[in-house]
Amino acid sequence: MPMAADDIERLIKEAFPDAEVEIKDLxxxxxxxxxxxxxxxxxxxxxxxxxxxxxxALKGNMGGVLHALALTTSPPPQ
Structure with missing residues (x-):
């Protein structure tokens, strides 16, 4: 069963409460x-x-339930 974008965002925000997260289903x-x-x-x-x-933060879902995730990460601008 695929992983929902909302679930990915929730897991990331649990680990990084200050994060701005944008998820796109490619x-x-x-x-x-x-x-x-x-x-x-x-x-x-x-x-x-x-x-x-x-x-x-994805708690082992990468490569299993979540097959592919292209990541772009950065700190906020100063």
Missing amino acids: AGDGDHYAATVVSEAFRGKSRVQQHQMVYG
């Missing part, structure tokens, strides 16, 4: 998403570290 199949996540938690972290933090 294929209309509930299986391929793009997410843009902006959070102060990312400040000073490499892009790889930022993405690992988001994958951690």
Whole structure:
């Protein structure tokens, strides 16, 4: 069963309460998403570290229920 965009957003916001999150369903199949996540938690972290933090927030759903997620992450502008 595919993962709903609302569920992805909820999990990310649980981990990063200050985050601005935008989720797009890329294929209309509930299986391929793009997410843009902006959070102060990312400040000073490499892009790889930022993405690992988001994958951690998804609690093991990446690669299972959630097949593909194209991530764009950044801290907010100063």
